[in-house]
Amino acid sequence: MYRSVFNDSRNINGIDVYYEYYLNEQSNETIVLLHGFLSSTFSFRRLIPLLNEDFNVISIDLPPFGKSGKSYNFIYSYENIARTVISLLESLDIRKISVTGHSMGGQISLKIASLRPDLVKKAVLLCSSAYLKRSKLPLILSSYIPYFHLYVKMWLIKSGVRNNLQNVVYDHSLIDEEMMYGYMKPFLEEDIFKAIARMIRDREGDLHSNALKQIETPCLLIWGEHDKVVPLSVGKRLTNELNNSKLIILKNTGHLLPEERPDEVYRHIKEFIYS
Template sequence: MEEKVFYRNQLVNDINIYYEVYPNPDSKKTLVLLHGFLSSTFSYRRLIPFLNKEFQVVSIDLPPFGKSEKSSNFVYSYRNLAQTVIQLISALDLKDITLIGHSMGGQIVLNILHQQPDIAEKAVLLCSSSYSKRSKLPLIIGSYIPYFHLYVKFFLARSGIMQNLQNVVHDHSLISDEMLFGYLQPFLKDEIFLALTRMIRDHEGDLSTVLLKQIAHPCLLIWGEYDKVVPLSVGKRLKNDLKESELVILRETGHLVPEERPEDVFQHIKQFLA
């Protein structure tokens, strides 16, 4: 089947959201993809062609990342980001959904399931962030200082895109110029750093263990054995807190599993949804 894609923008929850639709007329199921922190739909580019063989795929740029709006007035709490995705799903009238989230996107998926349990039957969590706390008070207060966004920009520039990719990819030979530019491109304008400053202020922390235990959806957890960002120990803890979940460990793999092991991830998802 020849891959087709539609690039769209939609105003929901007072912010403009960029998303991509990969139709599959032979499937009634839709997979909704949510990326991680400092990333975008770009991180799914190697996985989507596999998924699209079997399913319709909708990949969303969570604000303020990728090509979505970078507003300094939007509330970037996980609760509100989840609500934004819920409203977009409703606006697009998507049915028979499975939510898939990588890293921060996985935590947004969990927030969506908590807020609106009937929106999806199943979920796939790829190295999902979990158990992080709200930013410390001095950092929140500091975010109100004029030009604080320049500190955020300096902090990210100091670590550098190459160093960040080496931290999330176990096999460094996979890092290419395409990857470097793809992950760098959204950060070439200062407006993203103003929005990230607001995000530091708004992030309320991940769902508590009590709330996680209330999620009854079947969840597939896929983790890289050598994840340095969200260690495998977090995946094992999450498996215990989600009452109907299974954990798959990808050997010799880091945090960025959609980049490193797209075909393996697809096969596990396909089996999970069969």
């Protein structure tokens, strides 16, 4: 089997978008991975090698996270981020994909499926964000205040990397120095906080029920039984509103599925894609 890896960044819609492209010349299937809020392609580090045994894999850093651009002028709405991912795939001459999104990346995956059903063959939603409303007006107005990004920075520092990981991982013994540094590294750049402040203003809220019910793309939902960030009840509701969907629940698992259960997630994805 011939496999190769390309790491690159392309300017799409006025912002640099970083992606990792893992080729598998024996496969005609391409899986696109979209990470969650405050995360990056790093969160798929244990899942990518498994998927690449059977698929071409493209893992994207959604702006403003990871190694992608952090421009204060970019519009960080889910729709614009989804259209940016679509444009990136078009620039790579990718015509058909299965998309896998974790948390916020799941909501953007649904947005892509809604915008371009011809592009998305199947969708895998890992503890997907759903039913979140737009930020309240006082917070949106606050985002216009000069140096508001410093409040964002202070909030993130106060919560701490270890505390955040303990909130998303069921088995805390998985948290080691490599994991902590991998999730902390993108936040060593000052521009990320300005971009997140802009994202608070731009995020339009998750797809409403009527829009979800119009999505015909086959969807596999995989959820951690003990997810504290996006509770299992959200997954059950989402399954009921997506016309062509199935829910799988992983026991003794939290929110960070790609880190906690890469082998099981891989097995379920493979079965779903080839079914």
